[in-house]
Amino acid sequence: MTTRPPGIHWAPAVLVGRAARTAARLRKRGGGSAVPGLVVNKLSPGFLGSVLSHFPEGLVVVSGSSGKSTTTKMLVTVLEAHGKRIFTNPSTANISQGLTSALLERVSLTGRIDADMAVLEMDEGHGALLSPQFEARTVVLTNVMTDQIDRFHDSEKVLAYLRQIASRATDKLILNADDAMLMRLADAPPEVEESPQAPSRNHHADASDASDASTLQSLFDEAGPGPAQAPRGAGTPTVELFGVSEQVLAALPRGLGYAETTVARFDGGTMVTGVSGRSASIAFDGAIHEVGLPARGIHYAVDAAAALAAARSLLGDGFDAAVAVAAISAMPAVFGRGEVVTVQGKQVEFVLVQNPASFQLNVDELDEGLDQVLVAMGSDVADPSYFWPVDASRIGRARIVTGSKAQEMALQLIYQGVQVDEIEPDLAAALDRFLALPEPERGVKTIVFTADPMRRTRSHLGLAQ
Amino acid sequence: MTHRILQLFPELTNVNGDGENALALARRLEWAGADAEVVPLAEGDPAPGFSPAAVVLGSGVDSALERTRDALATLRGQLTGWLAADVPLLVVGTGVELLSRRVELPDGAIDGLGLVPGEATALPGRVAGDLVVDSAWGRLFGYENHGRGLTLDEGVTPLGGVVRGAGNGTGSDGIRLGSLFGTHLHGPVVARNPRFAMALVAAIAGDTIDAYAPGRADAVADAVNAATARRLDLS
Ligand SMILES: [Zn+2]
Numbered sequence: 001m002t003t004r005p006p007g008i009h010w011a012p013a014v015l016v017g018r019a020a021r022t023a024a025r026l027r028k029r030g031g032g033s034a035v036p037g038l039v040v041n042k043l044s045p046g047f048l049g050s051v052l053s054h055f056p057e058g059l060v061v062v063s064g065s066s067g068k069s070t071t072t073k074m075l076v077t078v079l080e081a082h083g084k085r086i087f088t089n090p091s092t093a094n095i096s097q098g099l100t101s102a103l104l105e106r107v108s109l110t111g112r113i114d115a116d117m118a119v120l121e122m123d124e125g126h127g128a129l130l131s132p133q134f135e136a137r138t139v140v141l142t143n144v145m146t147d148q149i150d151r152f153h154d155s156e157k158v159l160a161y162l163r164q165i166a167s168r169a170t171d172k173l174i175l176n177a178d179d180a181m182l183m184r185l186a187d188a189p190p191e192v193e194e195s196p197q198a199p200s201r202n203h204h205a206d207a208s209d210a211s212d213a214s215t216l217q218s219l220f221d222e223a224g225p226g227p228a229q230a231p232r233g234a235g236t237p238t239v240e241l242f243g244v245s246e247q248v249l250a251a252l253p254r255g256l257g258y259a260e261t262t263v264a265r266f267d268g269g270t271m272v273t274g275v276s277g278r279s280a281s282i283a284f285d286g287a288i289h290e291v292g293l294p295a296r297g298i299h300y301a302v303d304a305a306a307a308l309a310a311a312r313s314l315l316g317d318g319f320d321a322a323v324a325v326a327a328i329s330a331m332p333a334v335f336g337r338g339e340v341v342t343v344q345g346k347q348v349e350f351v352l353v354q355n356p357a358s359f360q361l362n363v364d365e366l367d368e369g370l371d372q373v374l375v376a377m378g379s380d381v382a383d384p385s386y387f388w389p390v391d392a393s394r395i396g397r398a399r400i401v402t403g404s405k406a407q408e409m410a411l412q413l414i415y416q417g418v419q420v421d422e423i424e425p426d427l428a429a430a431l432d433r434f435l436a437l438p439e440p441e442r443g444v445k446t447i448v449f450t451a452d453p454m455r456r457t458r459s460h461l462g463l464a465q
Numbered sequence: 466m467t468h469r470i471l472q473l474f475p476e477l478t479n480v481n482g483d484g485e486n487a488l489a490l491a492r493r494l495e496w497a498g499a500d501a502e503v504v505p506l507a508e509g510d511p512a513p514g515f516s517p518a519a520v521v522l523g524s525g526v527d528s529a530l531e532r533t534r535d536a537l538a539t540l541r542g543q544l545t546g547w548l549a550a551d552v553p554l555l556v557v558g559t560g561v562e563l564l565s566r567r568v569e570l571p572d573g574a575i576d577g578l579g580l581v582p583g584e585a586t587a588l589p590g591r592v593a594g595d596l597v598v599d600s601a602w603g604r605l606f607g608y609e610n611h612g613r614g615l616t617l618d619e620g621v622t623p624l625g626g627v628v629r630g631a632g633n634g635t636g637s638d639g640i641r642l643g644s645l646f647g648t649h650l651h652g653p654v655v656a657r658n659p660r661f662a663m664a665l666v667a668a669i670a671g672d673t674i675d676a677y678a679p680g681r682a683d684a685v686a687d688a689v690n691a692a693t694a695r696r697l698d699l700s
Pocket residue numbers: 095125126204209210213
């Protein structure tokens with residue numbers, strides 16, 4: 001690695017970052033601003049990579065289309081239960097500016113963080129862009145979904161990004177054996193790319209992300225990608241697999257939702273052998289363990305298998321299966337599918353759908369026969385036709401379909417047999433009418449929305465973003 | 466009788482929702498009072514033992530092209546027979562490419578089934594955005610997202626002329642060959658374009674039903690398309 005080690009030379013960057021953080025907090029109560037990270041990345045492009053590469057027990061990077069956030073949380077929980085002190089990032093800070101901001105919360109003036117190990121969730125595109133700057137002991141890749149809302153055009157591009165992230169693994173590559181695209185990384189161990197391919201920057205929906213991307217770009221423009229990477233000392237990483245058994249897959253009418261699913265199931269590794277409600281049977285090291293999940297659904301079980309596979313490999317002889325299983329089982333439950341808020345004295349459940357896979361998962365878990373559902377699709381969905389493979393018929397009846405893509409969403413719902421009472425593209429008007437409806441006879445008022453109407457809904461209702 | 470709409474390899478060809486045209490056709494038949502069902506055929510399944518009312522083949526990712534081609538090759542005899550029997554075939558994106566003679570890829574080319582007289586060749590760059598096509602069924606609206614076009618042999622009729630977007634990359638889009646309808650309009654082209662849908666339903670059910678009665682969703686589709694036309698400044 002060519003990153004600078006920690007030292008007093010990072011003090012100016014840290015101080016500037018802290019000042020920016022204070023300033024941002026004064027302007028916007030509650031913090032969470034990405035500005036400090038942006039400032040520091042601009043001022044000291046090598047800072048992030050330096051901090052990331054100098055944890056005593058190394059860096060673990062978790063990436064993939066979906067499940068990276070839950071997998072990261074579970075892995076951190078298991079490692080902490082084994083007495084490790086872990087630095088991790090909140091899931092909202094999985095791109096470089098957010099990562100740097102998160103580091104600034106904890107870093108010393110010399111650019112060190114008092115923790116044994118870092119476990120970081122990284123966005124695929126930003127992780128690829130950052131990859132020349134870090135070396136990771138372990139890389140965990142969850143899956144490649146055909147999440148084409150607007151970002152990457154196709155799954156091949158996502159795989160290319162993940163390949164770059166995987167190329168930074170020195171020790172272990174932990175892969176989803178059911179994902180045929182990821183398994184191509186196991187067949188041909190990723191090579192260090194000579195010059196990183198920057199993810200497309202012209203396709204971002206929101207400005208904050210784009211501004212981060214241009215900061216990243218300026219990083220490369222000014223500093224270049226750095227000298228050719230030193231060859232990896234430890235050679236190619238070994239591959240560890242996780243996934244589901246034949247019976248589990250056979251019981252899923254819609255499969256796992258990956259862009260491509262492997263034809264054959266694997267043997268060994270860490271395998272989900274059964275799922276029932278909020279518990280899963282997960283087999284490893286010749287025994288089957290009953291693991292409690294934070295929410296219902298196969299995807300949480302697969303996330304737990306990924307976290308257990310990573311923890312086993314990171315902890316080696318120090319891994320205690322009973323401790324690990326107890327730690328995951330004790331994680332707080334995710335309430336329903338989403339967040340329940342009280343607005344104007346009425347309970348409303350928010351269900352965020354970020355891609356076709358999460359749309360399907362969330363709709364499948366809705367209570368049947370809900371009589372008050374509002375569905376909102378916004379301009380964050382560039383092409384609503386990607387959602388058509390989602391069978392939304394379980395919604396049954398949508399009181400209002402709203403958002404700038406309301407007509408498109410309604411068209412799909414009508415063809416799928418959902419009763420659509422009203423189409424109102426104006427989100428604010430739709431929300432007001434929906435909230436004014438009398439209390440539902442069944443369940444709670446439920447709002448299913450994509451990311452853009454989610455932000456607008458929260459803002460219209462005066463809720464924290 | 467039940468009209469069975471055969472949906473080919475949805476696990477490989479429904480990336481953009483093109484496979485859902487099978488659902489859209491079945492729903493329109495039902496709305497017109499006919500019985501209809503979608504019959505998905507998965508990779509590795511035996512060829513269906515019935516003659517379908519219509520066949521829908523959608524679009525997939527490039528990494529699955531060869532697998533899809535091999536799956537289609539097992540149906541070559543059936544596909545040829547259905548075309549000879551005037552069974553409507555709605556084919557989208559890489560589906561059309563794989564039915565052509567040859568698909569050009571960055572590292573070489575692969576052979577298609579050769580049922581469509583033409584070849585899929587690389588466009589100057591990837592295109593993603595609105596695609597608007599003037600056709601025999603009026604103006605068709607949809608979305609395209611692809612890196613290759615379609616070069617048809619001399620004298621072969623496209624589905625229509627491109628008003629906005631790239632389509633085949635030659636000023637026209639898709640192919641119209643007997644009962645085969647091919648296009649780059651991905652996603653639910655049938656749901657989005659009622660007049661085109663009516664023509665397909667009429668081809669499926671003949672005069673046993675009123676295929677030309679607008680479905681209850683057609684006003685919504687018209688609203689989507691009117692908004693698109695305004696956004697694209699089309700008169
Ligand atoms: Zn981005």
